[in-house]
């Protein structure tokens with residue numbers, strides 16, 4: 001089994017932890033809704049001011065108790081690793097889509113996704129850095145399922161066509177080769193008909209301190 005640091009199958013407190021993660025995921029999802037509402041809102045200025053005041057109060061309530069340690073990778077009840085704080089897959093992170101990555105029996109990875117209005121770069125299209133972030137993560141996941149978890153050393157991205165938001169897309173990636181601690185991976189984001197919009201190659205490096213099971 002592949003574990004990143006801090007991901008421990010602590011079954012004793014699993015029930016409470018699950019309830020808390022579910023609550024945080026719900027908060028994360030509601031905050032995503034808020035972010036998109038802010039991006040798209042056309043309400044009058046006095047309403048903007050009133051909502052801002054309410055949000056400041058809510059922010060203060062959450063800030064009364066803040067954790068200082070990062071959220072770690074952890075095993076979910078189904079044994080699948082998850083990382084609630086992650087910027088790409090984190091259910092509790094409003095910045096995350098969140099991406100849900102599936103592995104295939106051939107050890108490739110895939111994720112159905114739809115970008116949101118808050119991911120806009122050029123007007124009407126997704127920001128190139130956001131596409132790169134998604135591909136970085138997906139390529140890293142492909143390296144991990146191939147047995148070579150690592151950190152991104154190099155990521156090369158080719159933007160073939162503008163990426164729409166609010167439409168279903170498919171991201172896929174696969175391991176191509178490994179040499180020692182270095183692993184090369186390829187991936188792409190495409191329309192449902194297979195038209196490739198963005199493609200990437202990445203070199204992932206297993207840091208010298210890691211075993212096959214991640215940081216030690």
Ligand SMILES: CCCCCCCCCCCCCCCC(=O)SCCNC(=O)CCNC(=O)[C@H](O)C(C)(C)COP(=O)(O)OP(=O)(O)OC[C@H]1O[C@@H](n2cnc3c(N)ncnc32)[C@H](O)[C@@H]1OP(=O)(O)O
Pocket residue numbers: 001002081136137138139140141144145150151152153154180181182203205206207208
């Ligand atoms: C069952 C499974 C389920 C799995 C389910 C969970 C899945 C979970 C998925 C998570 C997916 C996360 C995907 C996001 C991944 C990030 O976002 S990682 C964050 C971005 N990247 C970083 O922050 C990396 C920062 N850099 C570093 O930490 C270090 O420079 C590195 C990359 C670890 C390398 O350090 P090092 O181990 O000391 O490497 P070093 O000994 O200097 O060099 C080793 C070799 O690599 C080469 N190299 C080193 N750096 C580079 C570089 N940047 N470019 C090219 N070559 C390089 C060297 O030339 C050397 O080559 P050789 O001489 O051996 O031929």
